Amino acid sequence: MCSPHDIHVLVLTYPVQGHINPMLQFSRRLASKGLKVTFLIPISTKKSLNLVNSSSVNVVYIPDGFDDVEREKLSMEDAVEHLRVSIVQSLNDFIQKHQACEDKPAKVLVYDSLMFWALDIAIHHGMHGAPFFTQSCVVCSIYYMIHQGTVKLPLEAAHGQGHVVSDPPVMSILRPDDFPSFVVDVKSYPFALAIVLDQFSNVRRAKWLLFNSFADLEEEAVKWMGNQWSIMTIGPTIPSVYLDKRLEDDKDYGLSLFKPEAEACLKWLDSKPPKSVLYVSFGSLASLGEDQMEELANGSRE
Template sequence: MEKKQQKHDVLVLPFPIQGHINPMLQFSKRLASKGLKVTFITTSKSMQPSATASSIHFHSIPFQEGEATTDIDEHIRLYESLIPTRLAQFIDKYQICSQHRAKVLVYDSGMPWALDVAKRFGLQGASFFTQCWAVNAVFYHLKLGTLRVPLEEEIRTNAVVSLPSMPELEISDLPSFVCDNSGSYPCLWNLIQSQFSNFQEADWACNTYDKLEHEIIKWMASRWPIKTIGPTIPSMYLDKRLKDDNDYGLHLFKPDTDLCIKWLNSKETSSVIYVSFGSIAGLTEEQMVELGMGLKSTNRNFLWVVRETEQKKLPSSFIEETSEKGLVVSWSPQLDVLGHGAVGCFMTHCGWNSTVEALSLGVPMIAMPQWTDQPTNAKLVADVWGVGIRVRKDGGGIIRKEEIARCVREVMEGETSLDFKRNSEKWKKLAKDAVDEGGTSDNNIHEFVAKITCN
C-alpha cells in the first residue's frame, strides 16, 4: 500500500514479553501504512527487527548490564523503577531532535504510568489492551467492586458468576489471579489491576474484533470510547493489504522454521496435532509425562514445541521412541505452522495471541489453560465460539494421558470435528472481514489516525 507523507509521529511502548510485543508491533505497521511515522520502543538490544518491520523505526532503552532477572515480580519492580525515567529522557530528546514532534504515546495497558510521562511532554495517550475484552471486563468489575474475590467455599464448589453481557462463568473460568489467595506474583497482580487506574483519561485499543465479542464490546463501549483494532496478526494471513507483511518481525526466540515446514510438508492434510504452550507457561514433570504418553497413544503425527528449559521434563527416550510420528522443537514459526494444511488441531495454553492466531487461520483447538487470562479464553473457545474443547483435570489437577487422547479424537474425528471445523472457518472469515478495507477494525484505525492528524 502506498504511504502518505509522514508528518505525525507516534511512539509505541510494549511490555517486553513476546505476547505483548507482537500485537503492538502489528498495530504499528497498520498505523505506518496510513502515513504515520511510528517509533517502536524496545527494552532489549538483542531484539533485532526483520525486514517485515521495515516500515517502523526502532529505538532501544534497555536495562543496563546486571539489571536482568528471571524472577517475574523482581523484573516488574525493576522495570517500573527504571523505565519511566528512561522513557522521559528519550521523549525529551526526541521532541528536540526529531524532524517532527511526537503527538501520541501508545502504551501497554499494564503500564498506566506511561500516560503520566506522555502528559509531561504534551502527548496524547492511548492504552493498548493485549487481552480480550471478556478478560478486561472481569478485571474491571473486580476493581469496580461489582465482582469480588470468591470465597473458599465458592472456589471449592466451582460456583457460577454472572456479569453483564458475558456468558455465564464458573469460578474455574475466571482469570487465575481472581481466585489466587496464595499471594503469588503480587507485582504481576498489581500490574493487572493497575490497568484501570487512569484509563478514563486515555483512548483505548484492544486486540480483538467486534463480531468475536460483540455483546461485551457493546457493553463496554457504552461507557468508554474503546476501539477494537484486531486481530493483530501479519496482513498476509488476513487481508493481504500490507506488502510482504508475513511475519511479526521481532522475536525473543529463534524458531526452527526450515525443520518445522519441511517436516509438515511430508505429512497428510489435517493429520498433525500442533502442541505449544507459549513463551512463559511451564508444565510440571508429571504433566509433561502424561501429555507425552497421551500424544504417543493417539498414533497421530504431532509437532510439539518444548522450550529448551523444559525439555528435561520429557519422558526418558521420548523423542527417540516417537521419532516416526513426532517432532519436538524448542520454538516454531507458529503462524506458518497454523497456516499449513497438514495441521488438524492446535493443543494450546490459550494465551490470547495463540487463540487469535488459531481463530484467524481456522484451526480447531484443544484448550489446556495454565494461568492468568487463559481459563477465560478456554471457556470462550469451547462454549462460546465452538471451535474446540477444554481438557478435564483429574482430582489431583493433572490432565491424564487418556484425557489427552480423548480430546484429540473428539477434535480430529467424527461429526463433532466437522462442527469445530465449520465454526473455525466462520471466525476465520470474520477476522479477515474486520481488518479488510471498510471492516470494523480498519475503520477504527482510520478514526484513530484521523484524530491524530487533524490536530
Template sequence: MENKAYRGHVLTLPYPSLGHINPLLQFSKRLVSKGLKATLATTLFIHNTMQPPSSSSLQFDTISDGYDEGGFAQAESIHAYLNRMETIGSKTLADLIIKNKNTANPIDCIIYDPFLPWALEVAKKFGIFGAAFFTQTCAVNFIYHHVHHGLLKLPITSTPISIPGLPVLELEDMPSFISVPGSYPAYFEMVLNQFSNSDKADAVLVNTFYELEPEAVDSMSKVCRLLAIGPTIPSFYLDKRLENDNDYGLNLFASDSSICNNWLNTKLEGSVIYLSFGSMASLSNKQMEELAFALKGSKFHFLWVVKASEEAKIPEKFVEEAGNKGLVVQWCSQLEVLSNKAIGCFLTHCGWNSTLEALSLGVPMVGLPQWTDQTMNAKYVQDVWKVGVRAKVCENGIVEREEIDFCIKEVMEGERRKDFQKNAKKWRDLAIKAISEAGSSNKNIDEFVSKFINS
C-alpha cells in the same frame, strides 16, 4: 526518513514479553500503512536479544527496565522487576521523547501497554496523546475492571458468576489470579493496575475484533473509550494489504521453518496434531509425561514444540520411538504451521495470541490452559466460539493421557468434528473481514488515527 512528511509520529511501548510485543508490533505496521511514522520501543535487553531488523517503514528504539544485561531473569522478584522498570522506564521514556523533540518528527502519540500505566503519566507530562493498548480479550479485561473497581468481590464464594456482556461463568472459567486466590500476587496487582489511570487515556484499544465478543465490547464500551482493532497478525494471513508482511519479524527463539514445512508437506490434509504452549508456560514433568503417552498412543501424526528449557521433561527415548509419526522441535513459525493444510487440530495453552492466530486461520483447538487469561480463553473456545474442546483437569492439577486422547479424537474424528471445522472457517472469514478495507477493525483504526491527528 527524517525528511519524509508524516501525518504524525507514534511511539508504541509494549510490556517486554513476546506475547505483548508482537501485537503492538503488528498494530504499528498498520499505523505505518495509514501514513504515520511508528517507532516500537522495547527494553535494551529485549532489543539486543531479538535484534529487530532494519526497516524502511517501522522504526525501533529502546528504553531501560533497569536490567539491561539479563532482563526479567536478572531481577530478584516479580515485584522488584516491576518497581525498577517503573522508576528507570519512566526516566528513559522521557529521555526518548526529549531526544526526538527537535527532530523533523517529534513524538506526537504514545500507545502503551496498560501493564505499564506509568507510561501514560509520562505522556501527559509532555502533553502527548496517550492511548492504552490491551493485548488480552475484552472479556478478560472487563473482569479485571470489575475487580479493580470493587464491582466483583473477592474471593468468590458462590457460583455461577454473572457479569454483563459475558457468558455465565464457573470459578474455573475465571482468570487464574481469581480462581486460585493468592497466586502470583505481583502479577495480579499488575493486571488490576491497568485500570489505575485508564480513564485518563485519550483512547483505549483492544486486540480483538467486534464480531468475536460483541456483548463484551458493548458492555466495556460503556465504561471507557474502546476501539477493537484486531486481529493483530501479519497481513499475509488476513487481508494481504501490507506489503511483505508475512511474519512478526521478532522472535525470542531461533527456528528452522524448513524442517517443519518439509515434514508437514509429506502428511495428509488434516492428519496432524500441533502442540505448543507458548514462550512462557512451563509444564510439570508429570504433565509432559501424560502428553507424551497420549501422543504415543494416538493414531494421528503430531508436531510438538518443546522449548530447550523443557526438553529434559520428555520421557526417555520418546522421540526415537515416535519415528516419522511425530516431529519434536524447539521452536517454529506458528503461523506457517497453522496455515499448513496438514494441521487438523491445535493442542494449545490458549494464550490469547495463539488462540487469535488459530481463529484467524480456521484451526480447531484442544485447550489445556495453564494460568492467567488462558482459562477464560478456553471457555470461549469451547462454549462461545465452539471451535474445540477444553480438557478436564484432575484433582492433582494434571490433564491425564486418557482425557487428552479423548479430546484429540473429539476434534479430529468425533461427531462434532464437522461443526468445529465449520465454526473455525466462520471465524477465519470474520477475522479477514474485520481487518479488511471496510471491516469493523479497520474502521476503528481509521477512527483512532483521525482522533489522534486532530487532537
C-alpha cells in the same frame, strides 16, 4: 487540518513475545496510513531479538536496566519493578530529547496496558496516552470489574458454584471456572493478578483504549466497554498475508525472541498422518519440567 504524514506516534511495548508482535503489527498498520511510527523496545531483548522486515517502522531500543543486572537471579516481582523504574527514566529521557529534536514531535504515546504508569509520563510531556490491551475485551472486562469490586474474589466464596452475575450481561453465562486462571485461583500467581488488575488504575485519564479484538467477535462486551470509555478495537493484529493482504511486504510477525524453527517444525508435521497431532501452546514464558511434560502427555492420550 494536518495530513497523516504530519502525525508521529510513539509505541512502547512490553518485552514479551506475545505483546511485541501484536503491537508491531498495529504499528505497521499505522505506518501504512502514512503516519510516522517509532517503536520503542526495552534493550535487553536486543541480543535475542530476530528483527525482520520492519522498514516501515522506526525501531528504537531504550535502556531497561538489565545490562548490569542478572535478571535470572531476580524474583518476578523484583524483575518487574526493576523494569518499571528503569523504563520510567529512559522513557522520560527519550521523550525529552525527541520533543527537543523533532520538528513535528509525537503527540500520542501508545503503550502496553501492563505499563500503565507510562500514561503519567505521556501526560507530563503534554501527550495523549492510549493503552494497548493484548487480550480480548471479555477478559479485560473481567479484570476491570474485579479491580472495581463489582466482582468479588475469591469467586467460589462469593458466588458458590453458580454463575457470576454482573454487567455486561454476557458475564451472566460464565461460571467461575470459565474465568482467567489468575482469578479462579488467586493464590496461584498473586503478583501477576496484581499486574493485570493495575492496568485499570488510571484508564479514565487515557485518550483512547485500544483492544486487540474486533467488534463482531465479542459484540456485547465491546458495546458495554464503549459505554464506559472511548475504545477502539484494532484487531486481529496478525500479518496482512493471513488477513486482508493489503500490506504486500507483511508476510510474518517480524520479531522473534527465539530462534525460528519453522522449517524443521513443518518437516516434522509433514511426516505425521493427517489429524494425528495435537497442538498445545503455553506462551513464551512457560518452562515446564520433565514431570509436568509427562503428566501433560498422559492427559492428552485420554
